[in-house]
Structure formats: C-alpha cells, structure tokens
Amino acid sequence: MKEEASVMKTEVIPTHEYPTTVADEIVASINEVLEEQPRCTLCLAGGTTPASVYRLLGLPPRVNEVSWQQVALFWGDERYVPQEDSRSNQRMVHDTLLHQFRAIPGPEAFAMNTALPTVEQAAEDYENTLLAQGISGEGEEVFDIVLLGIGEDGHTASLFPNMPVPEERLVFSCSHPSDGTSRISLTPKALFSAKRIFFLVLGVGKAEIVGRIFSGEGSPTEIPALYGERAADRTLWFLDSESAGAL
Numbered sequence: 312m313k314e315e316a317s318v319m320k321t322e323v324i325p326t327h328e329y330p331t332t333v334a335d336e337i338v339a340s341i342n343e344v345l346e347e348q349p350r351c352t353l354c355l356a357g358g359t360t361p362a363s364v365y366r367l368l369g370l371p372p373r374v375n376e377v378s379w380q381q382v383a384l385f386w387g388d389e390r391y392v393p394q395e396d397s398r399s400n401q402r403m404v405h406d407t408l409l410h411q412f413r414a415i416p417g418p419e420a421f422a423m424n425t426a427l428p429t430v431e432q433a434a435e436d437y438e439n440t441l442l443a444q445g446i447s448g449e450g451e452e453v454f455d456i457v458l459l460g461i462g463e464d465g466h467t468a469s470l471f472p473n474m475p476v477p478e479e480r481l482v483f484s485c486s487h488p489s490d491g492t493s494r495i496s497l498t499p500k501a502l503f504s505a506k507r508i509f510f511l512v513l514g515v516g517k518a519e520i521v522g523r524i525f526s527g528e529g530s531p532t533e534i535p536a537l538y539g540e541r542a543a544d545r546t547l548w549f550l551d552s553e554s555a556g557a558l
Contacts, residue, residue: 319525321541321558326340326551329513332381333549334367335493336378337456340507344455345381352446352456353418353506354385354497356468357400360513361458362407369411379399380416383444387502388469389423389483391430391493398426423495430484431495437495438482446501448481454505461512469496472533499531499538507541510545515553522557 324332337353344351355361367373390398401422409417421440427433445452459467469485470476477483481501485494500507512521523529524536532539540545550558 313346315519319397319500319548320546321548321550322360323550323552323555323558326513326553329365329549329551330363330430333509334364335375335550337364337368337509338373340456340509341377341382343396344506348382349384350383352383352455354387354454355404355458356402356458356511357389357403358460358511360511362403364511365404365408369408370453374411374415379412379418383419384418384420384439385444385446385454386421386423387457388494388496389425391425391433391495393425393529394422401425403483430495434482434495438480439488440479441501446481448500454501454509456509456515457538458507459502459508459510459536461510461520461521461524461536463516463520465523465524465529465536467510467536467538468502469494470499470535470538472535474535477534499541503538503542506545507540508542510539510548512538512548512554513551515556517554518556521548521550521554525558 327526342350351427376479386400392398394401407419421438421444423433425433427436461467462470466472476498478500479499482497484493485496486492487494524534531538541545
C-alpha cells in the first residue's frame with residue numbers, strides 16, 4: 312500500500328460490544344455535524360453488520376439522542392430489485408431503522424428508485440438526486456458521513472475487484488461478478504470525498520482481507536476498499552476482535 316497505510320486509523324472493539332459501540336460513535340458524529348450545520352447527510356451501507364447497528368440507532372436511548380428530522384439518509388449501493396424484495400438494502404434499512412420512527416419525526420430518506428425501467432436509468436436518476444441535494448463530490452458538496460462495509464474479496468458498496476469504475480460519475484450501474492445481479496452503486500468520487508468515512512467490519516471471515524489491506528498488498532483495482540486510501544485522514548476502521556485478528 313502507499314504511505315498512508317501506516318496511518319490508517321482503527322478502533323478495535325470486543326465482538327460482543329461491537330454494535331453498541333459503533334452505534335454510539337455514529338450518534339456522536341451526527342451530533343457533531345449538527346452542531347456546525349442544520350443538516351447531516353449520512354450515506355448508508357448494506358449488509359448484516361450495518362443492520363445490527365441500525366436496529367440500535369432506532370431504539371432508546373439513541374433514537375432520542377439525535378434530532379433525526381435534521382438527518383438525510385442516502386444509500387451507497389442497491390440491488391436492482393423491487394423495494395419489497397428481501398435482498399433490497401432499502402427494505403433492510405426500513406425493517407431495521409425507519410419503521411421505528413413513529414412517535415418522533417424521522418430522517419428524510421433518499422432511496423434508489425429501482426422501479427424505473429432499466430438499471431441504467433435508476434443510476435442516472437440517483438445521480439440527479441444527489442446533485443439536487445447538493446452532493447457533487449467536489450468542494451464542500453460532499454456527504455458528511457459515509458458508512459461502508461467490505462466483503463471477503465475486498466469489495467465495498469458494489470465496487471468489485473477488477474470492475475471498471477467511471478471515476479467522473481457519482482453513480483453507475485454494474486453487475487455482480489458471480490451471480491450477475493444488476494446493481495446501482497456510488498462511485499469512489501461520491502463515497503471517498505466524504506468528510507467522515509467509517510468502515511464497519513465484523514467477523515473472522517474478514518480477517519484475511521483486512522490483513523491484506525493494512526499490510527499494503529494489492530491496488531484499488533484488485534481490492535476496491537483501497538480506494539479509501541485517498542481519504543485516509545478522514546477514514547476510521549471499526550474492527551471487532553475477530554476481523555482484526557491478522558493485524
């Protein structure tokens with residue numbers, strides 16, 4: 312890896328404390344943003360690890376610790392499936408977090424529109440949504456907080472190994488390299504221009520790829536999570552004891 316690897320910031324958390332610790336960190340970060348400005352833009356990750364954190368964000372005490380009506384939610388990637396599909400990241404966020412906002416105002420959610428006729432149209436539509444919400448990936452028009460996970464192959468969002476990525480775009484359409492599922496994903500320009508980037512990594516199955524990332528092995532083309540090198544000073548890796556086992 313490049314020189315930045317030596318200063319990659321990590322927080323290693325006991326596995327049984329992981330969801331609560333990360334949820335508390337997200338709450339604190341949202342509130343720090345809202346102390347400085349009237350709205351916090353938060354880009355969400357899919358996957359089981361973030362899901363365990365989202366459940367806690369929607370429950371007391373944390374749900375009462377944030378002015379959620381001042382938070383705007385976006386998605387880092389999505390499968391091109393109906394919203395009600397069990398594979399949908401939008402559905403996962405609804406089931407774990409958004410459905411819990413009944414007694415208090417909830418965040419504004421800008422999900423990807425997978426009801427459009429083609430996945431390419433869905434990607435273009437979401438790029439227009441980001442631009443309309445003041446997210447261009449340039450200057451001050453960036454996300455306040457981006458949450459990301461990684462796969463055992465080093466992918467993050469729907470940026471997969473050896474996949475051509477349009478660096479000038481904010482959103483693009485792609486296919487899963489194994490199952491061919493159509494996807495919509497934010498690009499490195501959108502994700503890694505954020506003011507704060509949190510990688511959420513849990514479990515022994517991620518230990519090998521985390522070890523490779525921190526040892527300097529590979530390139531962003533081979534290990535897309537390494538696109539985060541460009542934002543090393545703004546990135547924090549939340550690892551549990553198991554995923555940090557190879558460090």
